Amino acid sequence: MGYSIREALAAFRRAPGLAALSAASIGFSLFVFGIFALAAYNVRLTLRQAEERVEIVAYLVDDLDAGQLEVLQNEVRAFPEVTEIRFVSKFEAMRNAVRDLPEFRDVFTDLDVNPLPASLEVRLRPEYRDPESVARVAERIALYPFVEEARYGQDWVEKLDRLRRIAGAVASILGTAFALVAVIIIGTTIRIAVFARRDEIAIMQLVGAADGLIRRPFLLEGLLTGLAGGLLALGLSFLAYLAVDRSLIHIAWLPRTWVAAQVAAGAVLGWLSSGAAVRRHLRAL
Amino acid sequence: MIRFTHVYKEYPRSGLALKNVSFQIQKGEFAFLTGPSGAGKSTVLRLIHMADEPTDGEVRVLGLSSQTIRRRQIPELRRRVGMVFQDFRLLRDRTAADNIAFCLEVTSTRRSQIWPRVQRLLADVGLAAKAGAYPDELSGGEQQRVGIARALANNPVVLLADEPTGNLDERAARGVVELIRSIHATGMSVVMATHDLDLARRYPQYRVIALDEGALVSDTAQPETVRRDGV
Ligand SMILES: Nc1ncnc2c1ncn2[C@@H]1O[C@H](COP(=O)(O)OP(=O)(O)O)[C@@H](O)[C@H]1O
Numbered sequence A: 001m002g003y004s005i006r007e008a009l010a011a012f013r014r015a016p017g018l019a020a021l022s023a024a025s026i027g028f029s030l031f032v033f034g035i036f037a038l039a040a041y042n043v044r045l046t047l048r049q050a051e052e053r054v055e056i057v058a059y060l061v062d063d064l065d066a067g068q069l070e071v072l073q074n075e076v077r078a079f080p081e082v083t084e085i086r087f088v089s090k091f092e093a094m095r096n097a098v099r100d101l102p103e104f105r106d107v108f109t110d111l112d113v114n115p116l117p118a119s120l121e122v123r124l125r126p127e128y129r130d131p132e133s134v135a136r137v138a139e140r141i142a143l144y145p146f147v148e149e150a151r152y153g154q155d156w157v158e159k160l161d162r163l164r165r166i167a168g169a170v171a172s173i174l175g176t177a178f179a180l181v182a183v184i185i186i187g188t189t190i191r192i193a194v195f196a197r198r199d200e201i202a203i204m205q206l207v208g209a210a211d212g213l214i215r216r217p218f219l220l221e222g223l224l225t226g227l228a229g230g231l232l233a234l235g236l237s238f239l240a241y242l243a244v245d246r247s248l249i250h251i252a253w254l255p256r257t258w259v260a261a262q263v264a265a266g267a268v269l270g271w272l273s274s275g276a277a278v279r280r281h282l283r284a285l
Numbered sequence B: 001m002i003r004f005t006h007v008y009k010e011y012p013r014s015g016l017a018l019k020n021v022s023f024q025i026q027k028g029e030f031a032f033l034t035g036p037s038g039a040g041k042s043t044v045l046r047l048i049h050m051a052d053e054p055t056d057g058e059v060r061v062l063g064l065s066s067q068t069i070r071r072r073q074i075p076e077l078r079r080r081v082g083m084v085f086q087d088f089r090l091l092r093d094r095t096a097a098d099n100i101a102f103c104l105e106v107t108s109t110r111r112s113q114i115w116p117r118v119q120r121l122l123a124d125v126g127l128a129a130k131a132g133a134y135p136d137e138l139s140g141g142e143q144q145r146v147g148i149a150r151a152l153a154n155n156p157v158v159l160l161a162d163e164p165t166g167n168l169d170e171r172a173a174r175g176v177v178e179l180i181r182s183i184h185a186t187g188m189s190v191v192m193a194t195h196d197l198d199l200a201r202r203y204p205q206y207r208v209i210a211l212d213e214g215a216l217v218s219d220t221a222q223p224e225t226v227r228r229d230g231v
């Protein structure tokens, strides 16, 4: 192991320019990845906030007694899709209307009878906020005789769902593309490094060095280069985050696991692509 | 110890480099491999070193067969079969001592043993005073001695030499051959490829295996089996 570490470090000393170039190219491809992650993460946050608003409102008939309400609440709460329900009485509905629509305050207060129905606001678990589940639960609630109507913003739910699907597809396509670019760049730079040391490799094979030992310094070199690239990418991504957050719109910084993943991705990409490059070289002999 | 059995070697573009070559070399033997350029001498040495596989037939070296050897067994074999070349194959950016130390290091010699062993090997080939010299600062003969010291680093039982005197003047060549002879005298088996028939004739006590156009045309160890049937 001492040999591999020394050789890997010697490689940086012997060709610092090449090492810096490799780290920079890994850094920049992972930076693009990081920018993308930042965008994806913030879109996801926004979508999740929007999803919070997905709910079903069941408008109830006026002559509902307390026992029926009790039964309805208990049964709906027991639906597997449901996480939370809230009863809004006729009185509360009126108060909300007065609060939310001040320009109609006079109209509301002049009325003798309260025309607004009581309702049950039903919130679904996050995994059931897709259009099919929402529609299914709404239909089931509407079957109760003392439920006048069950509404949910159908358009809104469907749009949200489409947006979510598009974001997911774009994320996987672009993510894969950028990862591939990084692999190609690292593979190429390690191939240059292998080529620069081809004489040494040939001598090692000549005198009977094991393949693993020949490979290890390059793997380590790839790992360290990738790690440096990952850290560079992290720094650049953070600068980009600061720039956007300060001057354009407020956005969130990536969670710690994503940050760790970005740096680890650099190291792993470095390791894997140098492994592939060296293996190809050794095969060819 | 080394046995070729009906060995054929075909290269994709240049055709058959070896045609039905069979011979056997015993432990402690000194064999010249002669023949004009292109006869297949280097190919024979490469096959012994398992740097290449025969197209047909079998090469056995130190109990390992070309037909069954695994890739990971090859390094072990090469530590027991030293090899030197016409062009020395030294690393130009390392001193004579470092070239030998590198070889020991990458074949997992314990660190404390490397430097004493390097000193010893350099002394054995008469280069104790040139340990710190770079290849470019050494004569051809001296470079070949470094190559030989490196080949001996892991105490091999066979030394393969591919035209070891090909790049040397008369005097240096003689010195290298004498060095190889003295190594042979310690019990080492030697196979030396050379196109220089005069060199082989100078040592009639050694076996001569002659190749021509890939076929074994004569073998002083088995004069009765000489054949030119080739394919
Ligand atoms: N790597 C190779 N690829 C293709 N042809 C080769 C290769 N090595 C040797 N040959 C061919 O095999 C034949 C024998 O070559 P070689 O063993 O080097 O002969 P020698 O060492 O006796 O001069 C020649 O015709 C040569 O062109």
Ligand SMILES: [Mg+2]
Binding pocket: B041, B042, B043, B162, B163
């Ligand atoms: Mg040759």
